[in-house]
Amino acid sequence: MTLTLPTPASPLKIGTRGSPLALAQAYETRDRLARAFALEPTAFDIVVIKTTGDNRAMIDADRPLKEIGNKGLFTKEIEEALTSGAIDIAVHSMKDMPTEQPEGLTLDCYLPREDVRDAFVSPAIGAIADLPEGTVVGTSSLRRRAQLLHRRPDLQVVEFRGNVQTRLQKLQDGVASATFLAMAGLRRLNMAEAVPATPIAPEDMLPAVAQGAIGIERRRHDTAAAAMLEAIHHAETSLRLAAERAFLAALDGSCETPIAALAELSGGTLQLRGEVLRPDGSEALTDAQSCAIEDGAALGHHMGQALRARAGQGFFTL
Numbered sequence: 001m002t003l004t005l006p007t008p009a010s011p012l013k014i015g016t017r018g019s020p021l022a023l024a025q026a027y028e029t030r031d032r033l034a035r036a037f038a039l040e041p042t043a044f045d046i047v048v049i050k051t052t053g054d055n056r057a058m059i060d061a062d063r064p065l066k067e068i069g070n071k072g073l074f075t076k077e078i079e080e081a082l083t084s085g086a087i088d089i090a091v092h093s094m095k096d097m098p099t100e101q102p103e104g105l106t107l108d109c110y111l112p113r114e115d116v117r118d119a120f121v122s123p124a125i126g127a128i129a130d131l132p133e134g135t136v137v138g139t140s141s142l143r144r145r146a147q148l149l150h151r152r153p154d155l156q157v158v159e160f161r162g163n164v165q166t167r168l169q170k171l172q173d174g175v176a177s178a179t180f181l182a183m184a185g186l187r188r189l190n191m192a193e194a195v196p197a198t199p200i201a202p203e204d205m206l207p208a209v210a211q212g213a214i215g216i217e218r219r220r221h222d223t224a225a226a227a228m229l230e231a232i233h234h235a236e237t238s239l240r241l242a243a244e245r246a247f248l249a250a251l252d253g254s255c256e257t258p259i260a261a262l263a264e265l266s267g268g269t270l271q272l273r274g275e276v277l278r279p280d281g282s283e284a285l286t287d288a289q290s291c292a293i294e295d296g297a298a299l300g301h302h303m304g305q306a307l308r309a310r311a312g313q314g315f316f317t318l
Protein backbone atom coordinates (compact mmCIF):
# COMPACT_ATOMS: atom_id res chain seq x y z
CA MET A 1 0.00 0.00 0.00
CA THR A 2 1.31 3.47 -0.82
CA LEU A 3 0.54 6.11 1.75
CA THR A 4 -0.97 9.34 0.46
CA LEU A 5 0.42 12.06 2.68
CA PRO A 6 -1.53 15.19 3.62
CA THR A 7 -0.78 18.42 1.75
CA PRO A 8 -1.68 22.09 2.35
CA ALA A 9 -4.50 21.58 -0.17
CA SER A 10 -5.84 18.55 1.71
CA PRO A 11 -4.52 18.81 5.26
CA LEU A 12 -4.88 16.20 7.99
CA LYS A 13 -7.47 17.56 10.42
CA ILE A 14 -6.37 17.22 14.04
CA GLY A 15 -9.22 17.60 16.54
CA THR A 16 -8.65 18.88 20.06
CA ARG A 17 -10.24 20.75 22.94
CA GLY A 18 -9.34 24.41 23.16
CA SER A 19 -7.64 24.63 26.58
CA PRO A 20 -3.98 25.71 26.54
CA LEU A 21 -2.93 22.20 27.61
CA ALA A 22 -5.05 20.46 24.98
CA LEU A 23 -3.63 22.78 22.31
CA ALA A 24 -0.05 22.09 23.44
CA GLN A 25 -0.77 18.37 23.10
CA ALA A 26 -2.23 18.84 19.62
CA TYR A 27 0.83 20.85 18.53
CA GLU A 28 3.13 18.15 19.89
CA THR A 29 1.23 15.54 17.87
CA ARG A 30 1.38 17.67 14.73
CA ASP A 31 5.11 18.31 15.15
CA ARG A 32 5.88 14.61 15.65
CA LEU A 33 3.90 13.70 12.52
CA ALA A 34 5.53 16.50 10.52
CA ARG A 35 8.99 15.28 11.56
CA ALA A 36 8.21 11.62 10.87
CA PHE A 37 7.04 12.35 7.31
CA ALA A 38 9.10 15.48 6.54
CA LEU A 39 5.92 17.57 6.13
CA GLU A 40 5.37 21.30 6.66
CA PRO A 41 3.05 22.33 9.53
CA THR A 42 0.70 23.62 6.80
CA ALA A 43 -0.10 19.99 5.94
CA PHE A 44 -2.12 19.91 9.19
CA ASP A 45 -5.18 21.76 10.45
CA ILE A 46 -5.74 22.05 14.19
CA VAL A 47 -9.52 21.97 14.67
CA VAL A 48 -10.75 23.16 18.10
CA ILE A 49 -13.91 21.47 19.34
CA LYS A 50 -15.95 22.65 22.30
CA THR A 51 -17.06 19.84 24.60
CA THR A 52 -19.72 19.64 27.30
CA GLY A 53 -16.89 19.77 29.85
CA ASP A 54 -15.77 23.12 28.40
CA ASN A 55 -19.20 24.69 28.76
CA ARG A 56 -18.59 27.51 31.21
CA ALA A 57 -22.13 27.85 32.42
CA MET A 58 -22.04 24.27 33.66
CA ILE A 59 -18.45 24.15 34.80
CA ASP A 60 -18.20 27.42 36.69
CA ALA A 61 -20.89 26.30 39.08
CA ASP A 62 -19.53 24.80 42.28
CA ARG A 63 -21.20 21.47 41.62
CA PRO A 64 -18.74 18.58 41.46
CA LEU A 65 -18.27 17.30 37.92
CA LYS A 66 -19.67 13.92 38.94
CA GLU A 67 -23.10 15.48 39.48
CA ILE A 68 -23.09 16.88 35.96
CA GLY A 69 -22.44 13.43 34.54
CA ASN A 70 -18.86 12.56 33.93
CA LYS A 71 -18.76 9.86 31.31
CA GLY A 72 -17.25 11.22 28.11
CA LEU A 73 -17.73 14.79 29.34
CA PHE A 74 -14.60 15.92 27.52
CA THR A 75 -14.72 13.47 24.62
CA LYS A 76 -18.26 13.07 23.26
CA GLU A 77 -18.26 16.00 20.82
CA ILE A 78 -14.72 15.22 19.67
CA GLU A 79 -15.62 11.61 18.95
CA GLU A 80 -18.72 12.75 17.05
CA ALA A 81 -16.50 14.98 14.88
CA LEU A 82 -14.24 12.00 14.24
CA THR A 83 -17.12 9.76 13.27
CA SER A 84 -18.68 12.37 10.97
CA GLY A 85 -15.37 13.07 9.21
CA ALA A 86 -15.12 16.67 10.43
CA ILE A 87 -11.71 15.70 11.81
CA ASP A 88 -9.30 12.83 10.94
CA ILE A 89 -7.57 12.21 14.26
CA ALA A 90 -8.28 13.33 17.83
CA VAL A 91 -5.70 14.09 20.51
CA HIS A 92 -6.67 13.21 24.08
CA SER A 93 -5.26 13.17 27.62
CA MET A 94 -5.51 9.43 28.25
CA LYS A 95 -6.32 10.16 31.90
CA ASP A 96 -9.70 11.51 30.79
CA MET A 97 -10.57 8.67 28.40
CA PRO A 98 -13.15 5.98 29.17
CA THR A 99 -11.73 2.45 28.87
CA GLU A 100 -13.94 1.69 25.86
CA GLN A 101 -14.36 3.69 22.67
CA PRO A 102 -17.52 4.12 20.59
CA GLU A 103 -18.25 1.73 17.71
CA GLY A 104 -16.08 2.51 14.69
CA LEU A 105 -13.33 4.35 16.56
CA THR A 106 -9.88 3.07 17.60
CA LEU A 107 -7.53 4.46 20.23
CA ASP A 108 -4.21 2.63 19.96
CA CYS A 109 -1.57 5.32 19.35
CA TYR A 110 0.28 6.81 22.33
CA LEU A 111 3.02 9.42 22.48
CA PRO A 112 5.97 8.94 24.88
CA ARG A 113 4.64 9.48 28.39
CA GLU A 114 5.49 12.65 30.32
CA ASP A 115 6.19 12.84 34.07
CA VAL A 116 3.50 10.70 35.75
CA ARG A 117 3.65 12.43 39.13
CA ASP A 118 1.23 14.79 40.81
CA ALA A 119 2.62 18.09 42.04
CA PHE A 120 1.83 19.75 45.34
CA VAL A 121 1.22 23.40 44.48
CA SER A 122 1.25 26.12 47.10
CA PRO A 123 2.67 29.66 47.20
CA ALA A 124 3.50 29.40 50.90
CA ILE A 125 3.90 25.74 51.92
CA GLY A 126 6.35 23.15 50.60
CA ALA A 127 4.73 19.79 51.33
CA ILE A 128 1.53 18.11 52.52
CA ALA A 129 3.16 17.31 55.87
CA ASP A 130 3.76 21.03 56.50
CA LEU A 131 0.12 22.07 56.07
CA PRO A 132 -1.25 23.47 59.36
CA GLU A 133 -4.19 21.60 60.86
CA GLY A 134 -7.49 22.40 59.16
CA THR A 135 -5.93 24.06 56.09
CA VAL A 136 -8.16 24.44 53.03
CA VAL A 137 -6.91 22.52 49.98
CA GLY A 138 -8.58 22.81 46.58
CA THR A 139 -9.09 19.88 44.22
CA SER A 140 -11.91 18.52 42.10
CA SER A 141 -10.27 15.12 41.78
CA LEU A 142 -11.96 12.45 43.90
CA ARG A 143 -8.72 10.47 43.88
CA ARG A 144 -6.56 13.33 45.14
CA ARG A 145 -9.18 14.28 47.73
CA ALA A 146 -9.36 10.73 49.09
CA GLN A 147 -5.58 10.26 49.06
CA LEU A 148 -5.05 13.56 50.85
CA LEU A 149 -7.72 12.91 53.49
CA HIS A 150 -6.35 9.40 54.01
CA ARG A 151 -3.07 10.94 55.15
CA ARG A 152 -4.48 14.11 56.70
CA PRO A 153 -8.10 13.69 57.85
CA ASP A 154 -7.89 17.10 59.53
CA LEU A 155 -7.65 19.05 56.27
CA GLN A 156 -10.58 20.70 54.51
CA VAL A 157 -11.04 19.99 50.82
CA VAL A 158 -12.95 22.37 48.55
CA GLU A 159 -14.02 21.96 44.93
CA PHE A 160 -11.43 23.49 42.57
CA ARG A 161 -12.11 23.41 38.86
CA GLY A 162 -10.98 24.98 35.62
CA ASN A 163 -7.79 24.82 33.61
CA VAL A 164 -4.31 25.18 35.08
CA GLN A 165 -4.33 28.98 34.79
CA THR A 166 -7.71 29.28 36.50
CA ARG A 167 -6.65 27.08 39.40
CA LEU A 168 -3.44 29.03 39.96
CA GLN A 169 -5.46 32.24 40.01
CA LYS A 170 -7.72 30.74 42.70
CA LEU A 171 -4.62 30.08 44.84
CA GLN A 172 -3.53 33.70 44.32
CA ASP A 173 -7.01 34.83 45.36
CA GLY A 174 -6.74 32.81 48.58
CA VAL A 175 -9.64 30.44 47.80
CA ALA A 176 -7.36 27.65 49.08
CA SER A 177 -3.81 27.40 50.48
CA ALA A 178 -2.72 24.56 48.21
CA THR A 179 -3.80 22.42 45.28
CA PHE A 180 -2.55 19.56 43.12
CA LEU A 181 -1.69 19.55 39.43
CA ALA A 182 -0.27 16.90 37.16
CA MET A 183 3.44 17.50 36.51
CA ALA A 184 2.79 16.46 32.91
CA GLY A 185 0.46 19.39 32.31
CA LEU A 186 2.87 21.87 33.86
CA ARG A 187 5.77 20.58 31.76
CA ARG A 188 3.79 20.60 28.52
CA LEU A 189 2.80 24.19 29.22
CA ASN A 190 6.42 25.05 30.08
CA MET A 191 5.17 26.16 33.50
CA ALA A 192 6.94 23.68 35.78
CA GLU A 193 9.56 26.27 36.78
CA ALA A 194 7.18 29.24 36.98
CA VAL A 195 4.76 27.60 39.42
CA PRO A 196 5.41 26.80 43.11
CA ALA A 197 5.08 23.08 42.40
CA THR A 198 6.80 20.18 44.18
CA PRO A 199 6.59 16.73 42.55
CA ILE A 200 5.12 14.04 44.82
CA ALA A 201 6.68 10.56 44.70
CA PRO A 202 4.23 7.88 43.48
CA GLU A 203 4.80 6.13 46.83
CA ASP A 204 3.18 9.12 48.54
CA MET A 205 0.43 9.79 46.00
CA LEU A 206 -0.14 7.13 43.36
CA PRO A 207 -1.14 8.89 40.11
CA ALA A 208 -4.33 8.45 38.12
CA VAL A 209 -4.52 5.71 35.52
CA ALA A 210 -2.72 6.92 32.36
CA GLN A 211 -1.63 10.23 33.90
CA GLY A 212 0.89 12.00 31.66
CA ALA A 213 -0.02 10.02 28.53
CA ILE A 214 -1.39 11.41 25.26
CA GLY A 215 -3.50 9.12 23.06
CA ILE A 216 -4.58 9.64 19.47
CA GLU A 217 -7.90 8.31 18.27
CA ARG A 218 -8.99 7.64 14.66
CA ARG A 219 -11.70 5.98 12.61
CA ARG A 220 -11.09 2.22 12.74
CA HIS A 221 -11.10 1.75 8.95
CA ASP A 222 -9.04 4.83 8.12
CA THR A 223 -5.90 3.00 6.96
CA ALA A 224 -4.09 6.22 6.00
CA ALA A 225 -4.49 7.66 9.48
CA ALA A 226 -3.49 4.30 10.99
CA ALA A 227 -0.27 4.21 8.95
CA MET A 228 0.61 7.76 9.92
CA LEU A 229 -0.03 7.18 13.61
CA GLU A 230 2.04 3.99 13.61
CA ALA A 231 5.11 6.13 12.87
CA ILE A 232 4.77 8.14 16.10
CA HIS A 233 3.43 5.38 18.36
CA HIS A 234 5.39 4.68 21.55
CA ALA A 235 5.25 0.97 22.43
CA GLU A 236 6.47 1.26 26.04
CA THR A 237 3.73 3.71 26.93
CA SER A 238 1.23 1.35 25.34
CA LEU A 239 2.40 -1.61 27.48
CA ARG A 240 2.10 0.46 30.64
CA LEU A 241 -1.34 1.82 29.78
CA ALA A 242 -2.60 -1.65 28.89
CA ALA A 243 -1.98 -2.72 32.50
CA GLU A 244 -3.37 0.44 34.11
CA ARG A 245 -6.47 0.63 31.90
CA ALA A 246 -7.27 -3.07 32.42
CA PHE A 247 -7.08 -2.39 36.17
CA LEU A 248 -9.50 0.53 35.78
CA ALA A 249 -11.87 -1.47 33.57
CA ALA A 250 -11.98 -4.40 36.03
CA LEU A 251 -12.95 -2.01 38.81
CA ASP A 252 -15.64 -0.60 36.59
CA GLY A 253 -14.01 2.71 37.36
CA SER A 254 -15.72 5.84 36.28
CA CYS A 255 -14.25 9.17 37.28
CA GLU A 256 -16.56 8.93 40.30
CA THR A 257 -14.35 6.39 42.00
CA PRO A 258 -11.06 7.14 43.75
CA ILE A 259 -8.72 4.81 41.84
CA ALA A 260 -4.97 5.10 41.23
CA ALA A 261 -2.54 2.88 39.32
CA LEU A 262 0.95 3.02 37.91
CA ALA A 263 2.76 0.50 35.71
CA GLU A 264 6.51 0.76 35.19
CA LEU A 265 8.90 -1.28 33.06
CA SER A 266 12.34 -2.36 34.16
CA GLY A 267 14.58 -5.24 33.14
CA GLY A 268 11.98 -7.05 31.04
CA THR A 269 9.40 -6.86 33.83
CA LEU A 270 6.25 -4.81 34.30
CA GLN A 271 5.49 -3.66 37.83
CA LEU A 272 1.94 -2.60 38.58
CA ARG A 273 0.79 -0.78 41.67
CA GLY A 274 -2.91 -0.20 42.26
CA GLU A 275 -4.98 1.58 44.89
CA VAL A 276 -8.66 2.13 45.63
CA LEU A 277 -9.94 4.40 48.39
CA ARG A 278 -13.16 5.24 50.14
CA PRO A 279 -14.22 8.69 48.91
CA ASP A 280 -13.75 10.17 52.41
CA GLY A 281 -10.23 8.75 52.62
CA SER A 282 -11.03 6.63 55.68
CA GLU A 283 -9.70 3.47 54.01
CA ALA A 284 -7.24 2.65 51.22
CA LEU A 285 -6.59 -0.77 49.68
CA THR A 286 -3.39 -1.33 47.71
CA ASP A 287 -1.67 -4.06 45.75
CA ALA A 288 1.63 -4.38 43.87
CA GLN A 289 2.68 -7.18 41.53
CA SER A 290 5.00 -7.92 38.61
CA CYS A 291 4.69 -9.84 35.35
CA ALA A 292 6.25 -10.19 31.90
CA ILE A 293 5.92 -6.88 30.02
CA GLU A 294 3.40 -8.26 27.52
CA ASP A 295 1.09 -9.62 30.26
CA GLY A 296 0.17 -6.27 31.80
CA ALA A 297 -3.47 -6.33 30.71
CA ALA A 298 -4.05 -9.71 32.38
CA LEU A 299 -2.30 -8.57 35.56
CA GLY A 300 -4.28 -5.31 35.62
CA HIS A 301 -7.53 -7.22 35.15
CA HIS A 302 -6.80 -9.65 37.98
CA MET A 303 -5.54 -6.97 40.33
CA GLY A 304 -8.64 -4.90 39.69
CA GLN A 305 -10.95 -7.84 40.34
CA ALA A 306 -9.07 -8.79 43.51
CA LEU A 307 -9.26 -5.24 44.90
CA ARG A 308 -12.93 -5.03 44.03
CA ALA A 309 -13.56 -8.24 45.95
CA ARG A 310 -11.59 -6.95 48.95
CA ALA A 311 -13.47 -3.64 48.85
CA GLY A 312 -16.89 -5.29 48.80
CA GLN A 313 -20.28 -3.64 48.53
CA GLY A 314 -20.62 -0.01 49.53
CA PHE A 315 -16.90 0.76 49.66
CA PHE A 316 -17.13 3.56 47.12
CA THR A 317 -20.26 5.21 48.45
CA LEU A 318 -20.06 7.71 51.28
Ligand SMILES: NCc1[nH]cc(CCC(=O)O)c1CC(=O)O
Binds near residue numbers: 096211212213
Ligand atom coordinates in the same frame (compact mmCIF):
# COMPACT_ATOMS: atom_id res chain seq x y z
N1 LIG B 1 -8.54 15.90 34.41
C1 LIG B 1 -7.89 17.03 33.86
C2 LIG B 1 -6.54 16.70 33.33
N2 LIG B 1 -6.38 15.77 32.36
C3 LIG B 1 -5.03 15.65 32.12
C4 LIG B 1 -4.36 16.55 32.93
C5 LIG B 1 -2.91 16.76 33.01
C6 LIG B 1 -2.04 16.06 32.00
C7 LIG B 1 -1.97 14.57 32.16
O1 LIG B 1 -2.13 14.02 33.27
O2 LIG B 1 -1.71 13.92 31.16
C8 LIG B 1 -5.31 17.23 33.69
C9 LIG B 1 -5.07 18.32 34.67
C10 LIG B 1 -4.46 17.86 35.98
O3 LIG B 1 -4.77 16.77 36.48
O4 LIG B 1 -3.68 18.62 36.58
